[in-house]
Amino acid sequence: MKKISLIQKLEVYKKEFHEISKSIIQPDIISDYKQYKTLLKKYSKLEKIVSIYEEYKKKLVLLEEINFVLENDSDTEIKEFALTEKNKILENLSSLERESSNFLSSKKENTTEDHRNAILELRSGTGGDEACLFVEDILRMYTMYFKKSGWKYKIIHAQKGGIKGYKEIILDINGEDGVYGNLRLESGVHRVQRIPKTESQGRVHTSAITVAVLPKVKDIEVNINLSDIKKDTFRSSGSGGQHVNKTESAVRLTHIPSKITVECQQERSQHKNFEKAISVLRSRIYQNEKEKRLKKISMKRKSLISTGDRSVKIRTYNYPRNRVTDHRIHKSIYDLTGFMNGNIQEMINFLKLFEKK
Structure with a gap:
């Protein structure tokens, strides 16, 4: 899954999360128990994917910074350290992508049957x-x-x-x-x-x-x-x-x-x-x-x-x-x-x- 494409998909859920965040504090929603319960469940599910999304964006920024160091810094020791950090970030990104993929595939499955x-x-x-x-x-x-x-x-x-x-x-x-x-x-x-x-x-x-x-x-x-x-x-x-x-x-x-x-x-x-x-x-x-x-x-x-x-x-x-x-x-x-x-x-x-x- 391409990183830009993944971010675009996750941004849709972030937007939905913020909309629900505003809705569940409205008096007319709170007074409607069924609607409030439904929105609260959606809020809890989306909260996790939004957390993954924010972490994913931070890691991408760090990856850009480290790539800049690797391309422009001449200090061998710093470059070695940067390369080690890059490998760690790539592992983290891969793990976050898997979590995101599982969430997106489960959302797709739920749309069809659940x-x-x-x-x-x-x-x-x-x-x-x-x-x-x-x-x-x-x-x-x-x-x-x-x-x-x-x-x-x-x-x-x-x-x-x-x-x-x-x-x-x-x-x-x-x-x-x-x-x-x-x-x-x-x-x-x-x-x-x-x-x-x-x-x-x-x-x-x-x-x-x-x-x-x-x-x-x-x-x-x-x-x-x-x-x-x-x-x-x-x-x-x-x-x-x-x-x-x-x-x-x-x-x-x-x-x-x-x-x-x-x-x-x-x-x-x-x-x-x-x-x-x-x-x-x-x-x-x-x-x-x-x-x-x-x-x-x-x-x-x-x-x-x-x-x-x-x-x-x-x-x-x-x-x-x-x-x-x-x-x-x-x-x-x-x-x-x-x-x-x-x-x-x-x-x-x-x-x-x-x-x-």
């Missing part, structure tokens, strides 16, 4: 009724996290378990702070180790569920040909009183080329269920194509942390030891109760930090 809203899919796996109960527990964990984050969610599709809990549940999540960027590393197999309520002898059982986080995409990004979709309607099995027994409002869509199937039965209107199902189908097709691309470059990746591979066991929730462990980063938190009450941001932050290494 800022998006998300579709969250939870499905029971091994463990029968206990897995269905754990889906319900994880659903509660996430919805409490959404509340803490100021996000809104709607249930798109829900399939009840045999006794309690859910075999499958799909949520549409919307917020202002990069929903997908925070949730995308949650995709994978979540395992629970605990004594089920139905266990009479007090033995610890292991069950598992799968979590899939999909970025929400617009119709202009994924063009679905309606002739490629098979539509089936059926009577909803969910709540809704007498209505669900009289009309076939539930919708099942099958995308023939990819064989992806989506169901939606939460709305009373077949038209609304169709719209929601199309939204989920679009996200799944988008994610499917993305995963195909990632597989092609998987050998170059450092870890599975950001592949979104739903077959990989990523986390264990151990109730007897009050511990939650993320196996990708070997991080354990000994406050499972708090974690299940939505306090998951610490783990998400560790995952993001590890991903950048």
Whole structure:
């Protein structure tokens, strides 16, 4: 990256930083909690890159001065010292360029995906009724996290378990702070180790569920040909009183080329269920194509942390030891109760930090 070009790019962020600095002290901004919180997050992120920018400019000035000494001074000892200092400055500049490059590339990536809203899919796996109960527990964990984050969610599709809990549940999540960027590393197999309520002898059982986080995409990004979709309607099995027994409002869509199937039965209107199902189908097709691309470059990746591979066991929730462990980063938190009450941001932050290494 050319030095002049880099400075020009960083100056854009410096300008944005100063604009935000002026904004966050304005009374009308301070009184608007959501806006103030959003600007404060941007301020913190930009503060670091502005610090790098200022340091980078100082090193360039020093480099010019040392080059002048090397070209014009005749004293051998001074020139030797200047050459040593020049090498140090070049190393510093190279390090600052790498940091800047990482920031710029992450900004570019965030522009394409991390800022998006998300579709969250939870499905029971091994463990029968206990897995269905754990889906319900994880659903509660996430919805409490959404509340803490100021996000809104709607249930798109829900399939009840045999006794309690859910075999499958799909949520549409919307917020202002990069929903997908925070949730995308949650995709994978979540395992629970605990004594089920139905266990009479007090033995610890292991069950598992799968979590899939999909970025929400617009119709202009994924063009679905309606002739490629098979539509089936059926009577909803969910709540809704007498209505669900009289009309076939539930919708099942099958995308023939990819064989992806989506169901939606939460709305009373077949038209609304169709719209929601199309939204989920679009996200799944988008994610499917993305995963195909990632597989092609998987050998170059450092870890599975950001592949979104739903077959990989990523986390264990151990109730007897009050511990939650993320196996990708070997991080354990000994406050499972708090974690299940939505306090998951610490783990998400560790995952993001590890991903950048």
